[in-house]
Amino acid sequence: MRFLLPVLFFQVVISGCSLLEKQPESIDKIIQKSSNQKIFFANYDLVWKAAHTAIKYTIASENQDFGVIETDYVKSVDGWLPPDKTKPDYKSARYKLIFTFAKGKTDSRESTRITIEKKIEVFRDFISETQIIPSDGLEEMSLFYRIERELVIAQALKRAASEGSN
Numbered sequence: 001m002r003f004l005l006p007v008l009f010f011q012v013v014i015s016g017c018s019l020l021e022k023q024p025e026s027i028d029k030i031i032q033k034s035s036n037q038k039i040f041f042a043n044y045d046l047v048w049k050a051a052h053t054a055i056k057y058t059i060a061s062e063n064q065d066f067g068v069i070e071t072d073y074v075k076s077v078d079g080w081l082p083p084d085k086t087k088p089d090y091k092s093a094r095y096k097l098i099f100t101f102a103k104g105k106t107d108s109r110e111s112t113r114i115t116i117e118k119k120i121e122v123f124r125d126f127i128s129e130t131q132i133i134p135s136d137g138l139e140e141m142s143l144f145y146r147i148e149r150e151l152v153i154a155q156a157l158k159r160a161a162s163e164g165s166n
Helices: 004-019 027-035 044-054 138-165
Strands: 037-040 059-063 068-071 093-106 109-122 131-133
Touching: 037 138, 044 093, 044 109, 044 138, 109 138
Parallel strands: none
Antiparallel strands: 037 109, 059 068, 068 093, 093 109, 109 131
16 A cells, blocks of 8 residues: 555656647648748748738738738728628628748748738627637738739849849
8 A cells, every 4th residue: 555655646647747748730730831821932021021012901010020910900891802702701700810921041042931820700799709710711822922923023123123224
């Protein structure tokens, strides 16, 4: 009995620690995260400027040193709609966009990765809590496209200016 208590205590401690191990992310979560990211082979400052041009919402906070832009909440009735819809799925919803930038090098080329997270909150009534729903990813794809177009235009203008000065 005297030795049983320490052995029992040791076994509880060992099994308790194994419960706190971090579980690997599911394949669906990994795919969802990667679909909200895009790498641009351009200078960080140019990508930051292009993102500012592409964002059509009021910016709540931004920090270029940390690489974060966060928009104000937008009501779903005032926000972006896919081309095939005339009204939003949830009239009582609101959302905000969070852009995260990261500098890097890919094949010795300067690159910038952007992650766009769209947080959608649906209000059922005044009493119950908001329900968080996943984004369909269409607005994020549209923003990536607009940022890419802004970068192409900036590069073309730079090339035209250098050819014009020669």
